[in-house]
Amino acid sequence: MTREERLERTIKIVRDCVPELENVELREDTVVNTDMGMDSMNFILVICKLEAEFNARIPNRQWTKLSTLGEVVDAIEKYSK
Amino acid sequence: MRFSSFADLFSHFAKRTPEAPALRFERDGSLQTMTYAEAEAAIAGRAEELRGNKTCMGVLADGSIDCVIEIFAALRAGMQVVLLDENAPLTLLRGLLPYTDVDMLWGDSELCEALAPSLARGVSGGEGRVLFFTSGTTSRSKAVVLTEKSMCACAYNGSTLLPLHEGDTLLCMLPIAHVFGFMCGMVWGLSCGACVALGRGARHYIDDCAFFKPTAVSVVPMLLGFLVKQGLLNDELKVLLVGAGECQEALINAVKAKGIRVCFGYGLTETSSGVALSIGDEPYAMTICPDYTLSIAPDGEILIKTCACMMQGYYKCAEDTNVALADGVFRTGDLGSIDEKGRLHVTGRKKDMLVLDDGTKIFLPEAEGALSHMLGSADFALALSAGRVTLAIYGDGRSDDELLDAIGAYQNERPIGQRVASIKRLSEPLPRTATGKIKRWELKARL
Numbered sequence: 001m002t003r004e005e006r007l008e009r010t011i012k013i014v015r016d017c018v019p020e021l022e023n024v025e026l027r028e029d030t031v032v033n034t035d036m037g038m039d040s041m042n043f044i045l046v047i048c049k050l051e052a053e054f055n056a057r058i059p060n061r062q063w064t065k066l067s068t069l070g071e072v073v074d075a076i077e078k079y080s081k
Numbered sequence: 082m083r084f085s086s087f088a089d090l091f092s093h094f095a096k097r098t099p100e101a102p103a104l105r106f107e108r109d110g111s112l113q114t115m116t117y118a119e120a121e122a123a124i125a126g127r128a129e130e131l132r133g134n135k136t137c138m139g140v141l142a143d144g145s146i147d148c149v150i151e152i153f154a155a156l157r158a159g160m161q162v163v164l165l166d167e168n169a170p171l172t173l174l175r176g177l178l179p180y181t182d183v184d185m186l187w188g189d190s191e192l193c194e195a196l197a198p199s200l201a202r203g204v205s206g207g208e209g210r211v212l213f214f215t216s217g218t219t220s221r222s223k224a225v226v227l228t229e230k231s232m233c234a235c236a237y238n239g240s241t242l243l244p245l246h247e248g249d250t251l252l253c254m255l256p257i258a259h260v261f262g263f264m265c266g267m268v269w270g271l272s273c274g275a276c277v278a279l280g281r282g283a284r285h286y287i288d289d290c291a292f293f294k295p296t297a298v299s300v301v302p303m304l305l306g307f308l309v310k311q312g313l314l315n316d317e318l319k320v321l322l323v324g325a326g327e328c329q330e331a332l333i334n335a336v337k338a339k340g341i342r343v344c345f346g347y348g349l350t351e352t353s354s355g356v357a358l359s360i361g362d363e364p365y366a367m368t369i370c371p372d373y374t375l376s377i378a379p380d381g382e383i384l385i386k387t388c389a390c391m392m393q394g395y396y397k398c399a400e401d402t403n404v405a406l407a408d409g410v411f412r413t414g415d416l417g418s419i420d421e422k423g424r425l426h427v428t429g430r431k432k433d434m435l436v437l438d439d440g441t442k443i444f445l446p447e448a449e450g451a452l453s454h455m456l457g458s459a460d461f462a463l464a465l466s467a468g469r470v471t472l473a474i475y476g477d478g479r480s481d482d483e484l485l486d487a488i489g490a491y492q493n494e495r496p497i498g499q500r501v502a503s504i505k506r507l508s509e510p511l512p513r514t515a516t517g518k519i520k521r522w523e524l525k526a527r528l
Contacts, residue, residue, distance in 0.1 A: 031485070031492070039469070040439065040498035041307035044283045051284075060282065061168055061192075064496040 006054070007073050013053060014069070017046045028070035047072070056080040084233040084272065086209065088124075088157050094274050095121035101247050102276035105293060106146040112292065115146070117274070127154035136160055136203035139178060141167040141188025142258040144279055149257075149267070151187045156229060160185075161207025163224065166214070166258040167192065175199045181212055181224055181396060212396055213260045215350045215442070224396035225350045227260070234389035235264060235353035236272035238370035242358045243322065243344055245273040245297055250317075252295035254280040254304065261324045261440060264354035265299035265346065269322075290315040301325045302332075303438030303468070303498075309335050322346055322358075325440030333364055347427055351411055353390040357425045366424040375425060381416040382431050429522065437498060438468050445521075448491075455488045460511050462519050466528040469502040473524060475510050 001009075011026045044063075050072070051057055056079045058066075066072050084090040094101065099118035106113055115123065127150055131138075138155035142148055142164050155162050163181045165174060167188055174196055178186075184203035186193045211232065212224040245251060251270030255262030270277040278293035285292070286304065290313050297320040300308070305323055308314055309332055321336060324346045336343050345364050348355040356375070357367035369375050372389040385391075386409055394402035405412055416429040430436065433445040448463055452472075461474040472484065479487070481504045492500045505528055512523040 039303065039502075040496075041286070041303055043497055044286060045307070045311070048284055048287055060284070063283075064168060066497075067493055 003073065003077070006076060007069070009053065010050060010069060010073050010076070013049050014046055017049055018042045026069060028068065028073070030069045031067055050076055054080055082272070083237040086156075086229040086233065087153050087268075087271075088229075090233060090271060091117065091121045091124060091153070094271075098247060098274055101274060102250075103271065104146060104149065105250065105276055105278040107279075107281055107292065108146070113146075114276075120150075123150050124153045124157055127151065128157035131155055131158035131160065134203075135185040136205065137163065137182045137184050137201070137207055139163045139165055139181065139183035139186045139188075140258075141165050141174075141186065141192055142256065143167055143188065144253065144257050144262075144282060146279055148187070149279060152257075155187075156209065156211070159208045161204055161210045161212065163212040164214075164258045164263065166256060171195060177214070177224075182207070210393070213258070213263070213350050223398055223401060225260075226393040226396050227350075227353050228393060231353045231390050231392070232264060232268060233272065234372060235348075235355060235370075236268045238372050238390065239265070239269055239346075239355045239358065240273050241371060242360050242368055243269075243320070245270055245275040245320075247274050249273070249275040249296045249319075250278050250293060251275055252278045252280055252289060252293050252298045254286065254289060254298060254300065259440065260350040260354045261299065261301075261348070264348075265322055265324060269299070270297070287311065287313060290318070296320065297322070299324065301439045302328045305336070306332055306438075314339060314341065320344065324348065324355075326436060326438055327365065347415075347425060349385075349411075349413060351392045351405065352385055352387060353392070356385060356387075359424075363424075365426055366420065366422075367426070368424055375419065377417060377419060378412075380431070381418070381428070383413045383415045383417040383425070383427070385411045385413060387411075433521065435463060435465050435470065437465075437470070439498060441499060443470065443499060451491055452488055455491060456484070460507075462511055462521075462524055463501070464521070464524050464528055466503060466505060470499065471503045471505050471528060472501045473505050473507055473511070473528060475507040 007028055015021055054076045056076050058075050058079045062075060066075060094117040100116050102114045103117040103120040104115040131154055138160045140152055152162055163183050178199040179201045182201045182204035184200055186196060209229045211227050214224055253266035255266050257263045257267060267277050278295055280289045294315050294317045296317055299322040301324060305328060318341050320342045322344050333343050345359045346355045347357045347367050356373050357369045359367045372387050374386040376384045378384055414431045415427055416431050417425055417427045419425055435443040445463055459474055459477045461472055464471050464473050484504055512520040
């Protein structure tokens with residue numbers, strides 16, 4: 001799977017988990033929880049769904065360091081099993 | 082029952098109800114149970130191994146069964162225990178170890194290795210002491226010194242108002258490095274002889290209720306909102322204890338509609354956690370626990386006196402201790418009133434801080450000071466709006482994107498929940514006192 005495909009699937013999962021973002025443009029450089037209006041609980045939900053989707057496990061200590069959607073995609077790739 | 086130490090607690094139930102489940106946890110995907118007799122044996126055995134030259138155990142708390150046994154064992158071995166957030170930045174942890182005299186670490190092996198050079202020489206006279214860091218975001222972290230005795234007394238107080246029983250399972254979902262998670266997520270249940278299920282961390286917020294089937298859970302408002310919205314509350318659940326803030330009425334009603342009792346608690350790290358609990362129909366009218374005496378200062382500040390449950394002080398910060406705790410009376414920094422029935426109502430904050438839905442405190446002078454370096458002379462303040470950290474700003478020509486770019490460094494240094502999540506433009510300058518201090522309540526009303 002290419003990085004672009006991963007980003008697309010990530011964006012789809014974000015939209016599924018947080019319906020409030022229906023009309024919000026999501027891009028690679030979108031800052032999580034700032035531009036997106038996603039609270040930390042929704043962020044946890046998104047990461048859990050992404051981990052299940054991509055069979056990955058991002059270490060807990062890395063979660064708080066993720067800033068943009070692009071960084072989330074990179075972390076998913078890095079920590080895929 | 083009132084215990085004088087955790088050793089007293091475990092040995093009591095190990096004799097009285099040895100086969101009753103004490104701790105429930107996941108191991109290799111399956112649900113495991115440790116009885117009170119087994120827990121007592123595990124703690125005693127590990128305590129024997131720990132007795133020796135080391136005097137202060139720093140625990141990078143992950144909430145696992147091994148972590149919990151280590152904490153109680155270290156205390157039984159006469160060590161001072163320092164509870165540390167394993168997700169805290171490495172630089173912060175490196176500073177906390179020498180400050181708190183930690184000479185032995187428990188936790189993730191890689192993290193322990195990275196922190197090993199920062200270990201201190203230990204401490205004398207730390208027996209029975211547990212150090213918690215308040216859930217703030219200031220870089221000047223202070224450790225609150227509690228004792229096994231004060232914590233057991235606090236748990237006893239809470240359980241007189243809201244008892245659990247042998248057949249109950251209390252799910253510990255919140256981080257035990259914070260006093261609310263430790264006390265209301267764990268010690269409350271143990272002090273009643275109930276079973277405590279050790280939650281598996283944030284990753285399992287979505288399935289811990291289904292996995293452990295608890296009858297009681299302690300939560301913060303943000304977590305409660307998540308559990309309700311996602312439909313995660315299990316049918317066996319009878320009691321929800323909510324701390325660290327208010328909830329939307331619709332949320333409370335949604336929980337009550339499932340037949341679950343919702344109680345709110347008020348407490349501070351300095352008072353070993355719970356001071357008052359709402360046990361009636363009014364969610365924010367809180368009955369004061371028996372060992373606490375509360376009064377309201379002329380300016381509305383809640384003052385607390387308690388011999389049994391009060392902290393010993395801030396670790397190595399005698400000056401701060403004397404300011405906060407004069408003549409045995411703790412100045413909370415919270416505003417409140419006491420009604421005709423003697424119940425506490427918390428109405429606001431005197432201190433310049435924001436308290437987030439997860440209980441984290443943002444100290445505004447420090448946060449706004451950092452932002453002012455990035456925003457220049459802009460007239461701005463931080464506030465909470467709809468539960469989100471909001472930058473309220475007046476008369477600045479920059480777009481929202483430009484403002485977010487300007488504070489990029491501030492955002493990147495902070496966990497997601499503490500970042501600026503929205504920007505609100507004010508049509509008038511910030512409300513200020515004659516001396517230039519921001520009138521926080523007026524600002525909040527405007528937002």
